[in-house]
Amino acid sequence: MTHQVSSRDGVPMIQFVGVNKSYGAFQALVDINAQVKKGEVVVVCGPSGSGKSTLIRTVNRLEEIQSGSLIFEGQDVHAKMGSSALNHLRSRIGFVFQSFNLFPHLSVLENVILSPVKVNRVKRSEAREMALQLLDRVGLSNKAHDYPAQLSGGQQQRVAIARALAMKPPAMLFDEPTSALDPEMVGEVLAVMRGLASDGMTMMCVTHEMNFARDVADRVWFMDAGHVLETAAPDEFFRSPQHPRAQRFLSDLHAR
Amino acid sequence: MALLQNMISIIGENWLLLLVGQYPNGPLGGIAATMILSVLGIALAFPLSVLMALARISPWPALRWPVTAIVYLVRGVPLLLIILWVYFLLPLLIGQSIPGFVTMLVTLVIYEGAFLSEVVRAGITALPKGQMDAARALGHSHLGAMRYVILPQALFNMIPSIISQFVSTIKETTLGYIINVPELTFAAGQINNRLLTKPFEVYFILAGAYFVVCWTLTGVANLLERRIAARRAGILNGGAEAAGLAAASAGVSRV
């Protein structure tokens, strides 16, 4: 069940143009050309070591690239720029980590409030209101004054999503958001992500959760060995993958 | 610069005094005395520290508490005050006057014994608990397990820390100056009293001498620590795995 197609679709929000990345002699990303349109939900899947995480981390420049350009909202993320320009760019892209990375010395509420106040210069009282709404949206308003160490993994990840949303980004990136969670907690996080998708958020997710991809994604990108080998709508991809390696990947999955 | 020339000439004229004090026209002093004091100090403190550490982790409170109290006492009071205590009490207990060298040695043994016992205790508790469990499961007594299984491993792992404490001991010998023990700082004081016009040069040379000795030893300790840590990682993970881990972290993508 994908979200509503609207007249906003068709405008590219994240564009990879001939992107290459290596670590020394090892090439992690090979000539990536792809785009995520506004309002689109893209799921990136593939075997371990295919470069999925590296790909998503180049979008907000947590990883550098050696050649090509990466355009976000009309700006090249990897162009030479001052640190405050890069900071501003990053604040416009929400990023959810596999290991949550909540700030342990701050309460849940403070985790969500900190960056709007210090980076976006929002007034504290406004930020607080927004934070409480966001925590409510992810189902954790009763945990506002607890500390991360007191929360379960699933709860921490939901707080991390709220923290990223607090910056009001036009796009959200998810780097294996449920891979570090115990199975029974995966559902609560995916539910939040589904909610975001149906609200029209532009999303790019690296995940192994194929049901999520089938239900929520607009496009699936299959990666192997640093290449984006196939992009297709989920129905097509899961029913009849074109590339032989994609076929092998899906059959390995079903064999489990 | 004039300072440098002065320093070189001071060293040239006084190197023997700095090295061995007034020997043979007096007690052994200078760097020789400092090193002998330090080596003897740590060598004698070591067995004492092992006993104290064992007492502190033993299952018997009657042994644990007094030793813990002693360690807190020694760690809570300045070394200088302990020197004064020993200087005062030791001749009383022995019944005759004691040369400064012996006073300093006894003080160092007590002081370093307490500090070293903390190091030993940390080394023992850092071993995986499974070691003690396995030893007891095989039938060893608590002390037997300590002697054959725990201590050999712990002491080996602690070698860098022990060298660190040795460096501390060398620095502590300088306090002998206060009670006229003829070690290196005392020798420098003598030179300064003679020359009177070049205190900066004299004390700079003194600082330099200690720096060279301590820095070298610290370097050795760091080297050993890296070697031992690598060895430990190899033992825990199996050699091939450790090598694989190293390659993996070198530059493969974090996917």
Add this chain to the structure above:
Amino acid sequence: MKGFDLMAVLLNPEFSGMIVRGMEMTLIIFAGSWLLAMSLGVILLAIRMLPGRIADALVAGYVSYHRNVPTLVQLMLWYFGISSLLPDGLQLWLADRNGEALFAIIALGLCQAAYFSEDLRSGLRAVPKGQWEAARALGHSYVSAMTYILLPQAVRNAMPALVNHTVSLFKNSSLAMAIGVAELTHSVKEVENQSFRAFETYLIATVLYLVCSLLLMWVGYHLERRSRAAGAI
């Protein structure tokens, strides 16, 4: 040898006066050098993080010097050595005004700053890399990330070491005796000289030092616990 008589020392106004003044001086030297050491320690850490190898090498050299040269020798180098390099007028001015205490504070403060900066550095290294990435991903600048996210955690990690070194600093104040500062150990030795009651005077000094050390350790322990917030890691 007279029998043990603690009161002979405590009740004698001259002796107890000297001891109290000695304790005051110890506390002054401790407070002065601690403030110097802590501020300088943070500055050294900040310098170390500047880009380029020179800044790092300079601070590393500073730390290496202060850790390998005995504290007593450092004190003597400052008081006997460096003071002789100062202009004569300044030397006389300092000699009139308790210059020894000032040199003691400077020497001890500079020395301990090396240790504090290393403690903070270790504390910073112990903060997981993910924290840094999360801060950057949210758009925090380097300074903002440091101030609100990384340094608070670094200080928390460094607490045990900082407390230990604070107690060391307190005990090191006794070294000032070697350059003539009338702190507690010096006063105690003076009282012993005059009263011939070594046991009693040394006992008083021991108790005073012990109480202060334990107090510092207790305060440190509670600061550590509070900084861990709810749900310790």
